[in-house]
Amino acid sequence: MTGGVNPRAKAALAGLRRGRIELRQSVTSAQDLWGALFFPAVALLVMYLLRGRTVPGTAFSLGSQAVPGILALNVVLNGMMALAMTLTMDREDGTLLRAKATPNGVIGYLVGKITGRAGMVLVGLLVPLVPSLLLFDGLRPDRLDTWLILAWVLALGLAAIMPFGAILGSLASSAQGLGVVTVPMMALMAISGAFYPVTAFPGWVQAIAQAFPLYWIGLGLRSALLPAGLSAAEIGASWRHLETAAVLGLWAVAGFAAAPAVLRRMARRESGSAVAARRAKAMQRLM
């Protein structure tokens, strides 16, 4: 009987195909597209109305300044919260159990889930970015720099947040259970400098914001899309690329260290009766 690396590699490849299939399903589903684009659509509309106000101390539009932060928020919503949500739903409907019943199926499932979700993050970033470039003055899509920075910040940002999305999805007993995380997420969104320069907040608020990836992804996207001069509005009057890479890298290392054990525990607990029990509970909630 063959065993070892080869079947696992094959499963990982199957996972990539799985990710492609699921991404195709998402981009052709009105519900999924709405989920991925609803927040930036609303936020960008608000910012468009505020485009006449300026960043304190500059002549730059406050609306334009907020665009990268909004996109960063959407990266976290699509990359972490939505990943957690699909994981709990896949446990409820038996998708994960099916993966467990298949040899190396959990590997394929996770590879598929992560690549498919990463694809949706790109959709959620690029689709709102295009109209933003037309609607807001001062964004800089014409530099090679912009796209290089965008690429590494996004790659490192996803590495930092996706393992935690998977962990949240594993720990929550149901999709409703994720509500607990939503409230602190909102608070974090408010203080992470997406809507208003973070330097306007007290020091301790800035410290909290800087502990989480959201702020750094936002900072990275601002450094990619905004004119160099606007770094003056940031902490330390700098885009702080080195610190961005360091903090996101730390989160990624922590996430990749913790996620496998949590995911294994979740997968180990899956069984037909566990799925049936969750379904019974979900039915009760409906009644």
Next chain:
Amino acid sequence: MKLSTSKFNETLEGMGSGAKTRSPGDDAEAVIETRDLRMRYGSAEVLRGLDLRVRRGEVVALLGPNGAGKTTTIEILEGFRRRSGGEARVLGVDPDDAGEAWRARLGIVLQSWRDHGRWRVRELLAHLGDYYAPYGAPGRPRPYDVGELLGWVGLTGQADAVIGTLSGGQRRRLDVAVGLIGRPDLLFLDEPTVGFDPQARQDFHELVHRLAGLEDTTILLTTHDLDEADRLADRIVILVAGTIVADGTAAELSRRVSGTAEVRYRLDGQAHVTSVEDATGHVRGLFERHADAITDLEVRRVRLQDVYLAMVREFESGRRTEAPRHLAEVTA
């Protein structure tokens, strides 16, 4: 019809002890073997020492009412649940620490699936088949060809349908196809025909026979329908309250209980019901002793179905929450 408790005990005792003496093909390779298999959830004992043996190529039905422990047993054997005690070997390996190569030899059909609702039928089968490909062997290539498999389960016309749009029966056929895709050596079917119309049921029975006969697939299925167990399985194992109370072919089990008959009569206006081995002798005795005082005499042969249904009724009504004590002794 109502049977007394002592009746089951008698008849089932016969069934249980009979199982010990039968031995067709006992030397054949055991695909599943458990010894004193036990499961507890907190203080509740769900399995109370199961000794189960399934030989290669056999179709065995685990028959029992809801809550008897059928699904728990199957989940332990599938490696989805850790047993509390006893020994278990599935395809020669302890399911608690079996690897993916072992998993590749199993096919699993659970009671209900709702997964992959947005996938297309053929797409999902082809995708899941990919995971089995590295585990194929010259004599047993894996996975099955998707088109062939769809034909077997009668879903050729739905190959490109979105799974979420399938009817209940079609969905169940797909579940069976997914369980089969890796050309399993051992197939677990948990209540496979729930939601099937009579035609689908008939097709499914043919498929099971084909798998066992031509594909050398060993099958362990659960059902609470004796008729289905009879039609599908080479051997029936009756599980009640976590204990095997009978084990044998349908014919053997029927023969064992059909020796018993139920005699009903009125003696001086008072109704009596007794179960006896020798109905003729018993009735002759009644007439010798009471003559004309006996009225409304009725002799009824006990069928396996009657014994099983009465047992299920008693179990489900909550009057019995564990197996009769001396039954447990018989099978222990």
